[in-house]
Amino acid sequence: MNEGKIRVLFGSTEMLGTGVNAQKRCVAVHHLDAPWRPSDLEQRDGRAIRKGNEVAKLFAGNKVDVVIYAVEKSLDAYKFGLLHNKQLFIRQLKNNNMGCRTIDEGSMDEKSGMNFSEYVAILSGNTELLEKARLEKKIASLESERQAFVRGKSSTRYKLEGIMQTVETNKGFIARISKDVEAFNARVQTAPDGTRINPVKLDGLTATDPVSVGKKLNEIADKARTHGLSEPIGSLYGFTLLVKSETTVKDGFDLVQNRFFVKGEGEILYNYNHGHMASDPKTAAANFLNALDTMPALLDKYKTDNEKLMKDVPTLKEVVESVWKKEDELKGLKGDMTEMERKIAASLKPIEQSVGIMAGVPKEEEKPFQIPDRLQAVKEVMGERFIIGRPAAGVPERKGIKI
Incomplete structure (x- = not known):
């Protein structure tokens, strides 16, 4: 490739990926299929878009053509959708700007992704399925956001309740300590020099x-x-x-x-x-007299603690009393999803009916197999060493298409 003796080179991502240095005369990269990982696509492009590409630098404005082949109304659309979701997640993770705690890259199985009826819809050209996938993503994102809102609100409520309980407990201590301080100040005796008697x-x-x-x-x-x-x-x-x-x-x-x-x-x-x-x-x-002297400081401590705790109470109450503002939007999307599922189900009926018609084809009546005269003569001579085989009668069964 670098010497120009090979003009076109075919290979898989594993064969022509990392470690292949064939960029010297490379002018274009053609993707005949879509890989499963964004990094694979970057590795493919990196075989040409890299330092050392002399032809691109001298004759193509330092650019390389990248051509991606895909079939309209096929699973290629879903596959590229997966690449988009994965690349978006990777960029958010690298840039540290993710707005949610979980991400769904999309699955291709019966439990968590598209079911087999939806495969039939995509292959039949039903573009409503793509809109359904977008609605599912929006609904999942909003439900995750609502769940995070509810969790945060619940956590704030518990925090507020804990603060108020602590404040009430501290108020009880303040009242009891204040009573002791008043009693001590009323009873304490002082000497002529101003010192307290013990x-x-x-x-x-x-x-x-x-x-x-x-x-x-x-x-x-x-x-x-x-x-x-x-x-x-x-x-x-x-x-x-x-x-x-x-x-x-x-x-x-x-x-x-x-x-x-x-x-x-x-x-x-x-x-x-x-x-x-x-x-x-x-x-x-003097131990006990010194112990009574700690009462004013202890009283101030509980008062200061309550003042600090009460500063956060208005903000916490505002969060507890708040309402999620996207509830109507979520309800509207769920209504659109119900309507979309109804349309998709209606579009699948002709396909299911056609399958039923194929399944209802009556089998052809089996006719007795006639051995030609020449083979019959050979069989008589060879005996049991000669076996005659024939194909099974009836309509061949359709096993389906493997994708």
Whole structure:
């Protein structure tokens, strides 16, 4: 081909595809059939449309003729439709601009694609089938869009319900913490220097100085075993002080840790340093007072969380209350599809009737087979070594056409 000794070269996509360098004198590519993949078509064209084509560059304006042969009103139309769908999907995927999550390339089987009656319609020149295929694609696309809309709306509804439940729960915490803050501010005592007094009262301890209180708390931290229950150990400004034993596993052994809390009037447990008691007695004695000091910050946290959550509520409500705007269009397309199926069914009746007529042809009566005299004479001489065969009588059956 490159030397000009071979003027015309025939071959399949596999034979003349990737790896064949015969472009030097190539002026045209003729596609006698349509491949199943767009990449195959590109490979065919690439045998001529590529660097190194000297004839096209010097005499044809650097262009190559590409001729595609197809038969009108045949399955070629459906085959090229598949190529179009596949190429569209590939381009959308490469450009990252797909508008849907799924794509149907089209199938050629009885379950998901054209059925055999539709094959007959296409071969008979019924162009309404192509319109039916286009309607099916539009309907499938709209139904997929509607399904995505419904899924998104449902997901938004669940999200909105979850937000509103969280907001209501936070409102309950805000009310209970606010009550505890008011009670603490009303009861707290301050020293002349402005510091708050820490009158911790522990059960079984008469002393109230910080060192004695701290030592007693460390003793409770080491020896108390509540088995997962919160047990009262004293009070501070009317708030109950609790200790709770928690068991964890470390290096294969059970480890018991005691945590300390202050229970508010709203049944909320406040803690400081994650409920762990400091080893220093004075610091340990101030643990519960420090826990009560966390209430304002905790109150602000719940208020801030609610403000952030409520910012999204109007937008979410708008999505939940929205209506899909293409419902009428989908109903219209389904009506057109019903009418198109009726027309196609009507156009197939003459074909089915003709098949019925062929099936109703009576068989020719079988006549006794007469052996010619000459063959009869030979048979008498040869005996059983001579066998006479004859064709079967009757009308040959039509097995159909293989496509």
